[in-house]
Amino acid sequence: MVKIAVIFYSGYGHTEKLANAVMSGVESVHETTPHLIAIDDEGNISEENWQRLDEADAIIFGSPTYMGSVAWQFKKIADTSSKRWFNQDWKDKIAAGFTNSASMNGDKLSTINYMFTLAMQHSMIWVGTGIMPANSTKAQRNDLNYLGAFSGLLAQSPSDAPPDIAPPKGDLETAKLFGERVAEVCKQWNHVHNS
Amino acid sequence: MVKIAVIFYSGYGHTEKLANAVMSGVESVHETTPHLIAIDDEGNISEENWQRLDEADAIIFGSPTYMGSVAWQFKKIADTSSKRWFNQDWKDKIAAGFTNSASMNGDKLSTINYMFTLAMQHSMIWVGTGIMPANSTKAQRNDLNYLGAFSGLLAQSPSDAPPDIAPPKGDLETAKLFGERVAEVCKQWNHVHNS
Amino acid sequence: MVKIAVIFYSGYGHTEKLANAVMSGVESVHETTPHLIAIDDEGNISEENWQRLDEADAIIFGSPTYMGSVAWQFKKIADTSSKRWFNQDWKDKIAAGFTNSASMNGDKLSTINYMFTLAMQHSMIWVGTGIMPANSTKAQRNDLNYLGAFSGLLAQSPSDAPPDIAPPKGDLETAKLFGERVAEVCKQWNHVHNS
Amino acid sequence: MVKIAVIFYSGYGHTEKLANAVMSGVESVHETTPHLIAIDDEGNISEENWQRLDEADAIIFGSPTYMGSVAWQFKKIADTSSKRWFNQDWKDKIAAGFTNSASMNGDKLSTINYMFTLAMQHSMIWVGTGIMPANSTKAQRNDLNYLGAFSGLLAQSPSDAPPDIAPPKGDLETAKLFGERVAEVCKQWNHVHNS
16 A cells, blocks of 8 residues: 645635545545645644654645745645654655646646756655646637646646635546556555555 | 847647747737747757746746646756856746646646746746636636636647637636736836836 | 835744845945835734835835745735735836845845846836945855845755854855945935935 | 666756756666766757667756756757657656756756756656755855755856856765765666665
């Protein structure tokens, strides 16, 4: 069994929905034990959840893109992880990241690049989406990887759309596929085979 | 009068179309002398065009996003500019950038961030789009700044769409507005007033 | 007169020292009114200081590099600035940034790139250091721009050096020069001439 | 056995020296077959070398940082890899990167971030240095990871130092350790054990 933690902050529920989709992808892979960890509005998680991060074989980071990068609550967790960094406790864990924002492009890549930088300081090993984009003239909004995301999973929710309708179905399906990929990579890395 | 150079590489014509739209925005502003400079397929421009860059008050950089950054032909021009860098010949010129790629998001921000880094080595002063994004549920593909671009101008052309139909009208109108903004900023910086 | 605000977070005093050096550069330029604003440990500033940011002609951002980007307290200020972003209240202000961390390189550029992204969302105009690096075999630690910083001002303080001895003199002098440059650019942009 | 390709461009010999150091690290690990591939001054490699990249289990990218990113010759190889990208031929290979430039900091991180973006488009899996930085007051220039590099391997050669004396010994030893790490990660990923 491999342990996979999805840790995220969600301000209005869209990133939570995305986190759940990633989780469903992780869960669809045999021999995985997923944990979903929500960062609270003050940028904290419980001691028990810090322990789950420490024990995880893979950590998937999630945050909305606010003002061009991760939410401050996510950054507070990142800053708090500095003791783990000092001891390199998370070394060689698998890492990946996802984000949601209102614009098609926006600065979502800035958010993913930050998560990557964080993971590299922890000496983790980074895996991206592994999904080719849907970008021909026939492409539809609900196609897999319509946004064209490589380094991490990107989703888009219109600025006035509540989380019961956004991100759209296609982004959530892409998120599920992304969760599957991270889980499979984590298993191969840890030499865990499907039964 | 302020002199504004738009230097770009275009592989298939989409970025050229975008460059023309940026030019039309520059031209719509009084007291500007625009120059359009196309980088050839070997990554070269004429000596006369190097001189135009040297004399420009603003340089707007354009390139498709290929494999996650500027085309190599654009990078060759950037590398060749190292003598100007050594002498800081372009110091205090206004700088800005634009790019086109097939996906809505893709790694377009990586391309703009590179152009910014290049401009900063030259001690130029960077201006972005200054246009708010169209990202509500009512947003249409041809709205201004539908992609949600801040640091530089982003456009999207489907992978199989020829340049006579892509980038779409809205992206070209956004590019025109962006050209206007760079020209106006260049004029204010150089204390040139509309007649 | 131009109003120039330096807003920073400092965890242990090194970035504060750097902020003071930047301030001294700003102050050395005639016709400037500088304001120094310290972000508190909870990521807040007073209403009066928000007003000073709103009234400023230039805002210089400062933060240590913690875990690969700005401190969460700085990011909280950035997130709180979203109302200003929505109204584009800071449009066309001059922007610049500085950071300090323990390593020579580290991920300092990631911090500056984030500050740039933030400024671009606010439609501000970005200015870098404009100082050539000292990087020949004869270069000494206290030379101007020994680290080789372009997009923003970088300083380095050894992990165990208290702020009374770090960052070193050369980095502080570079910071002063950087403050001067931002002030001069702000004056030219606002058509304010030395008396 | 795992096959590990180191592909690099070197303008003046410093990056080549770094590539050799990375190679020596790879070679020190049992059960590896290393290949060193030099990109020529026109940005080309032989068909045989393209085949070696296709067959490799890990690809380590190397380039000097010129004008804020990889040399154009390296970018030309990246652009030429677009057919492999289209077929996702390099999917799930291990990837890593290294760079050299004259300044301590400079824009080296921009170069590594580009190599990462390239690797992500190819759906490769990224590994960084995994080495803690030497950044206390006692740190010496020839300590391991004196520059403080995480996402990729960074080296520094003074602008006027020929490759027989630069990068310095400590950077080369760090590069060797980095090569070892990539090889070990590649072996674990491919379930190859030391004999």
